[in-house]
Amino acid sequence: MELTPTESRVLDSLDEQTMVDTLVALIRVPSVTGTDAESELQHAQATLLEQSGLDVDAWKFDMDELRADPGFPGEETGRTEGYGVVGTTGHGTPALVLQGHIDVVPTGDRDQWHDGDPFSGAIRGRVLHGRGACDMKAGVAANLAVLRAILVSGVTLERPLAIHSVISEEDGGLGAFGTMKRGHRGDAAVLTEPTSNRIVTACAGALTFALSVPGRAAHGSTRLQGMSAFDAFLPVNAALFALEAERNARPDPRFRTTTLPYPISIGRVRSGDWASSVPDLLVAEGRMGVQLGEDPAAARAALERAVEDACAADPWLRDHPVVVGWPGGQFASGHIADDHSFIDEVSNAITTLSGRTAPERTAAPYGSDLRLYSGVGGIPTLHFGPGDVNFAHAPREQVDLDELVAVARALTLLAVRRCGAHL
DSSP: OOOOOOHHHHHHHHHHHHHHHHHHHHHHHHHTTTTTHHHHHHHHHHHHHTTTOOEEEEEEEHHHHHSSSOOOOSSSOOOSSOOOEESSSSSSSSSSEEEEEEBBOOOOGGGTTSSTTTTTOOTTTTTSSSSSSSIHHHHHHHHHHHHHHHHHHHHHESEEEEEEOOOOOGOHHHHHHHHHTTOOOOSSSSEOOOOOTTEEEEEEEEEEEEEEEBOOOGGGGGGSSOHHHHHHHHHHHHHHHHHHHHHSSSOOGGTOOOOOOEEHHHHHHHHEETTTTSSEEEEEEEEEEEEETTHHHHHHHHHHHHHHHHHTTTTTTTSSOEEEESOEEOOEEOOOOTTTTTHHHHHHHHHHHEEEEEEEEEESOOOTTTTIIIIISSEEEOOSSSSOGGGGTTTOOOHHHHHHHHHHHHHHHHHHHHHHHOO
């Protein structure tokens, strides 16, 4: 399919260097979920959109009201404030929403980063490094580049384009939830999460759990007088592995490229307070995948049953059962209908520019804001963005700049077509 003069004009207005510079600047703000820097970056996003001439809604969340809502997605950071930012190019329901979250996860051990600075935004060759490089400040930079190209080109849009900048995606989705509760909508939305040149049409959910395993304290030299909470945890851990295998036995066909769509993992374990004492408590915190279309309550019940059965089969735990809690972020699954025309629109924009076959349509094993935009907001939503999610949350986090450019160009063409751009 050949480009129209309008499409060519807008694509020629895409400033690749400014986009890369924007990404570097975004990465250099250490906007870890729940920190002051997260709020500061939201304020900067609002200012940028206002200076671009958009109609901007920038507001402070009523945290008490959102937390009291039955649909509140949970949180892990115990934040005291949060801000929403939405910019639109005109009045009426946007034909397209481009959404990105500006929060990032903590850096971990800084010594494991190549240059010791997770927020350097260093570029080596055509690869940009740093926390948030792919998850998902590259997507945020691409969204802004699309907007900039449209504005600079001087075209007129028949229908508005909206840019959503959200917080707290990493610990539950408060930002997306608050934005949907604010009433912002659109005919379709792209979350520019990293997808490795694929179109992600569905996301599994994720639940955070905590297991409190009791033991009986004793001196280490007389350990048989006590009961190690660590030892008591081992059969429970084995039960979680068995539950994981059962829940992944027949995955949804959309997960054909994913080996383990619904993982159950233990992320943190705390036990004991003295090396020569038998620990009387172990607390294991972890993450459980929610199957596509599964009620999160059913997933919780499945894990609770598995733990209960493990306790019933163990001589110690039978009388000292494990306590299961559900703190932190709680992600339901989400999807766009397989036959929705918006998927084809995104695919056609990609193939028009690449000249290659249509990108693969797949599902992702992680939770995201997709379920809030599609569920709470009723907006047909999918993922398409720069980066490889395998680099996310790791000290090797990076994004290929050529991929960033290709994604931004495809999103620009999509916006031109959906919003009815003309000279």
